[in-house]
Amino acid sequence: MGVLADRVGEWLAFERWSGASINTIVGGDDVQSLPLPLLLAVSVALAAAGMLAWRKFRPVPTASNIAAAIAIMFAASWFVLDARWTWNLARQVQATFAQYGGKDWRGKHQAAEDAALFEFVEKARAELPATPARIFVASDRDYFRERAAYHLYPHNAFANPGGNVLPPPEQFKAGDWILVYQRRGVQFDPANGRLRWDGGAPVSAQIKLRGEGAALFLIQ
Amino acid sequence: MSSIGLLFGLLLTWAFGIACLAALPGTAGRTAAPGGPAWMIGAGGLAGVFLATLWLRALSFAGIAFSVWSIALPLLAATLALGLWAASRQPYRLRDAFRDARHTVWGALSGRSLDSTARILWCLLLAWLAVRFALLFAEVATRPLYPWDSWTQWATKARVWYEQGRIVPFVRVDEWFAAGGTSYIDAGPHYPGTVGLIQVLACTFLGRWDDTLMNLSFWMLAVAFAIAVYGALRAMEFDALWALAGTWLVSSLPLVNAHVALAGYADLPLAMYFCLAILAFMRWLKSREPADGALALLLLAACPLLKVPGRIWAFLAVPALLVGLLPRRGPHIVGAGYLIAALGLLLLAQTDPLLMGYRLHLDFAPDWEALANSFLLYDNWHLLWYGAVAVALLGRKHLLAPGVAPLTAVVAGGVMFLAFVLMFTNAREWVSDQTTVNRASLHLAPLIVIWMLMVFRAWALSLAAAASTPEGVEPPIDTIAEVATGATTDVAPAAPTNAAPDATPPAAPVAP
Secondary structure (H helix, E strand, O other), rough: OOOHHHHHHHHHHHOOOOOOOOOOOOOOOOOOOOOHHHHHHHHHHHHHHHHHHHHHOHHHHHHHHHHHHHHHHHHHHHHHHHHHHHHHHHHHHHHHHHHHHHHHHHHHHHOOOOHHHHHHHHHHHHHOOOOOOEEEOOOOOOOOHHHHHHHOOOOOEOOOOOOOOOOOOOOOOOOEEEEEEEOEEEEEEOOOOOEEEEOOOOEEEEHHHHEEEEEEEEEO | HHHHHHHHHHHHHHHHHHHHHOOOOOOOOHHHOHHHHHHHHHHHHHHHHHHHHHHHHHHHHOOOOHHHHHHHHHHHHHHHHHHHHHHHHOOOOOHHHHHHHHHHHHHHOOOOOOHHHHHHHHHHHHHHHHHHHHHHHHOOOOOOOOHHHHHHHHHHHHHHHHOOOOOOEEEEHHHHHHHOOEEEOOOOOOOHHHHHHHHEEEEEEEEHOOOOOOHHHHHHHHHHHHHHHHHHHHHHOOOHHHHHHHHHHHHOOHHHHHHHHOOOHHHHHHHHHHHHHHHEEEEEEHHHHHHHHHHHHHHHHHHHHHHHOOOHHHHHHHHHHHHOOOOOOOHHHHHHHHHHHHHHHHOOOOOOOOEEEEEOOOOOOOHHHHHHHHHHOOOOEEEOHHHHHHHHHHHHHOOOOOHHHHHHHHHHHHHHHHHHHHEEEEHHHHOOOOOOOHHHOOOOOOHHHHHHHHHHHHHHHHHHHHOOOOOOOOOHHHHHEEEHOOOOOOOOOOOOOOOOOOOOOOOOOOOO
């Protein structure tokens, strides 16, 4: 009974949405000794093989029931998996409601995993011009870099798809912006209004907004 | 505008699609056939959304800004005009048509055509599906855009296009610097824009940017798709309960559900449009009605505009047509074509080329463990792949039976394409880390369910036919398939249906 309880526990473990859910649904615990789809498939296969073998030694009319029996076993096994999945989905909906329920668009982002970044970008947007501006995003983490760019649109955000590399200074022009979020190697000299990154040549810039591990600069 | 506006907009695009299909010549007489209304309602939903995105492209091309007026008014006018045109061709009055439609829909929903046990099962299954879609609705309507690619390369375009009121270009890094601020960039600048335009539509009707509610369009597409699958299966002469069971199999695949709940990727829309396009071609092969052909072409056109691999999937309609149009020679031509394509790719792979972004190589070393996890051990697909393999083995004699063969040609081509990409290109790495293997397979999965049902039915009927003959000998395969598909004949020069130029005369029908 203990072994069965362990297996059932693995199958019914709550699998909440993660970044990987769009690619893979494990179906319970990440690691399982006996995956439920395998168990059900083997059960149906053995029963079907038995029936088909039996058919060889039985009067022919019974053969007409074999297909129906296999279909019913297959559908029932599918239903078992689907019931587990529906139960998981229901729990997920409950969790999603607890996190986002009753909130408007802004409130939902303030309750999301990147709430601190969203808050900073909202403040940055208040500093940016009304018309879309070119803005470069720098962060050591791919997630923050891409996510900040997403929050900055429809400004013309540039989050280098090639990696954590800011373009060289000569590719910037006056009126461009730089949003820095948790990025090492960026230095600003407020006295002289000079900004440089990764040990490169400095450019003239003005700091427009400062946050915890974050800043917004306007290139001049 | 508000949520009411969004609801109105979604229903309007759906109604627009239905009106377009209803207005096509040859449709009127077929809505009374089993599954006819469900097919028109479901396929109409997908057609309407895609046509609406084409309208957005036209507006942008003409320099007219996206707005409720520039989108909703023309769609409303077109819906009314096409609807009235379709109604005027009906032999009875509009009021009677609505009454009949209500009667038909209610009759279908209540499972009236079934006996008592089957009717109970039908109602339970319908309730189960309703719970599923209710849960998915709750999730989509509550959660802001979540999965990675949805906000790095799909909704990025939607946000910019919605706020700018037009389609502006997204370009690669060097082009972006050269453009000096007139072009945009994201993680997938070369990706097609249809997903973004679907989100733009929703936000325009909503009247504001909302990266939660804009994804209700994808939920609506999933509902429409389920209805269309039911209609297609009914038209293939599955009874109401079996058709609903098939719809449940398609709609309960966990990865399909995940792509509805965490909407914003192009994979599920591509799977739905591709599946319905092939089903529409199957209908056309049987009916030769221009309406079915036009719908198939429209849905197929959506595939490359949804995602780059959609080009390959769209191309797979060719083998289906070849096999359907030339029942005797078609399978040989398609088989030879697949062989030549495989050999050609193997030769090409020796030069280490890039094909549609995939680097080919001859290093055959698939990650079997990851593949087994994806298809057999994890619950991505419930029992789909077990079932597909079992059905292919059990029904191997019926894979090329008329009615089944076109689908077999598509499924075989699709599986070969997936196997090649996942085993002979750099995409193998995405099998190991489980990032792409399931999403790539998703494009084919709904069609595999339908293929599985058809092959299984052909096998089951052959067993039944064998049981009913005194010697217990299975009748000829063509005869069984004829019973299974309900096709009147494979040649039938006098009949307008399923006319095949090189088909053999049909065998005498055998009752199941």
